[in-house]
Amino acid sequence: MKRIMTADEIRNLIPHRWPFLLLDRVVELEPGKSGTGLKNVTVSEPYFQGHFPSESIMPGVLILESLAQLIAVVAGTGGIEEAKAAGTLEELDPASQVGYLVAIRDVKFMRPVVPGDQLELKVSFGRSVGLLTMVKVAAYVGKDKVVEGTLSVSKRPDAGSEA
Amino acid sequence: MLLTYASVKEQAEKRRELTTRIKAIIVDRLSLDIEPELITDDQPLFGRGLGLDSIDALELTVCIEDEFGVTLYDDNMEVLGSINKLADYITENME
Structure with a gap:
């Protein structure tokens, strides 16, 4: 599998x-449009201590967080490509490109x-209106789809010249 | 064009059909807790009117495109002002 971004680069x-x-690795990336990433789930993750003591299940909201971090990438x-084009x-500042999660729908x-x-x-990535963008997300384990839905994200009001 | 009573009546019926459909779509897609018939044609959709916000505007833009094949742009967002404005825009832009 082609490795596009390592954990250190992320x-x-x-x-x-x-x-x-x-988010451990990004394996497919079309900047500003779409991406595929990997997250390896291990029993040493801190949240398994409490979720749950006798049955380890990754919290669904954290899978959404993984997806949101891929959206940030x-x-x-x-944003970097745009800045390159504009010189x-x-x-x-790359961190300034990370926006906010504003809606979770149909998950x-x-x-x-x-x-x-x-x-x-x-x-x-789907439609954008002003600062907001709607993103279709899905997560798979092997061939099985485990999560699907739509997240809407917002750029920071101070980021970029548009809006 | 000569307007006959029948053609005016037909136009009015078409218009009411469209506004009824828009209201149903808005209530359904945004999961609003209101009966579609209670939305009036000139009531502001955002802010104090129906209480929609910018996050709803994004969803609404996408579903207007899905349902009517009509694209809304950042610079013509005022068409989301009311049901009537939206219906005018859809009628003008649907082929």
């Missing part, structure tokens, strides 16, 4: 850190995700 792009960096690299790359959790699973995360 850490250089988005501000998330342990124990909340939930796609948006961040998109303003030096002034760009289904099809089966529990447990230690040993490898999440294949997929995000695909």
